[in-house]
Amino acid sequence: MSDEEIDVFKVLSNPTRRRILMFIAEKGAASYKDLIQIVPKAGALYHHLRLLGDLIEQDEHRMYRLTPKGEKVYEFLISDFFIPEDRTAVQRLLTPRVYLEYVEGGVAYFLLILLLLTSLLWLLHPYAFLLFIVPIPTNILGFYVPPLVLVNYVCCSFLEKGLIRVLFKRRVGAFDLLAKSSPAYIIVNLYPIILSTENPYLISVFHIVVQIIGLLLCISAVSVVARLPLKSALTIVIVLHYSALLILLSVAIGFWSQVVFPAASISLTSISISYSS
Numbered sequence: 001m002s003d004e005e006i007d008v009f010k011v012l013s014n015p016t017r018r019r020i021l022m023f024i025a026e027k028g029a030a031s032y033k034d035l036i037q038i039v040p041k042a043g044a045l046y047h048h049l050r051l052l053g054d055l056i057e058q059d060e061h062r063m064y065r066l067t068p069k070g071e072k073v074y075e076f077l078i079s080d081f082f083i084p085e086d087r088t089a090v091q092r093l094l095t096p097r098v099y100l101e102y103v104e105g106g107v108a109y110f111l112l113i114l115l116l117l118t119s120l121l122w123l124l125h126p127y128a129f130l131l132f133i134v135p136i137p138t139n140i141l142g143f144y145v146p147p148l149v150l151v152n153y154v155c156c157s158f159l160e161k162g163l164i165r166v167l168f169k170r171r172v173g174a175f176d177l178l179a180k181s182s183p184a185y186i187i188v189n190l191y192p193i194i195l196s197t198e199n200p201y202l203i204s205v206f207h208i209v210v211q212i213i214g215l216l217l218c219i220s221a222v223s224v225v226a227r228l229p230l231k232s233a234l235t236i237v238i239v240l241h242y243s244a245l246l247i248l249l250s251v252a253i254g255f256w257s258q259v260v261f262p263a264a265s266i267s268l269t270s271i272s273i274s275y276s277s
Helices: 008-012 015-027 042-055 068-077 089-094 106-124 142-168 174-188 191-195 200-226 230-276
Strands: 056-058 064-066 128-131 134-137
Touching (some): 008 015, 008 068, 015 068, 042 068, 106 142, 106 174, 106 191, 128 142, 134 230, 142 174, 142 200
Antiparallel strands (some): 128 134
């Protein structure tokens, strides 16, 4: 179909392209009329065929066949090395990979624009910003917080990309990671609304719920983009999450050492002076 080198993992991240590839492989050759049964819209079908790139080709009869590279990718696709589909309703509910697989093209850009807009909500509570999905107290002025939140998301995508490369020897795109993780980040961007209420019970409940949902969506995103099992994707996300929690702990300890301990020493000094007098 095309001599352009394609990103195999990006191609296989979409279930429709997997169906097309497997359909051609199992039939040996498929006509345009055959494939239009899988993707009824001609524009969408052409889009998927173009993205399949050098995995398919057309013969003299205009039939689509797998190239030698496509045959190897098909063998990889049906092997145990490739991530299996979610088998239970609980898995699909907790880790909605099947929905994240459709986050590309216009959907991806729409989510990224929504991510940009919801990041402005941090102006409502300019005394915290994010590390990964963990809010960190800060004294930074409000106008700086939304850009820092966006930089945090971009940096996390590059860190995930590096960890995937180092731990699992797979090449993925930081843009794909950011786009497919954006639903998690959009939910996390609702933090300022709750923090501005200053209701400790509401904040505690919201924090627990958002952290759980955010982690599950991030794990799903890594799993889809890198074609990793959930346990392997969990490793990547937990490394980032625990690192952020350690930084939060360091900030808390620093706060106690600078505020609480000096205040306690002043109180003890006042008591000793009153006793001596």
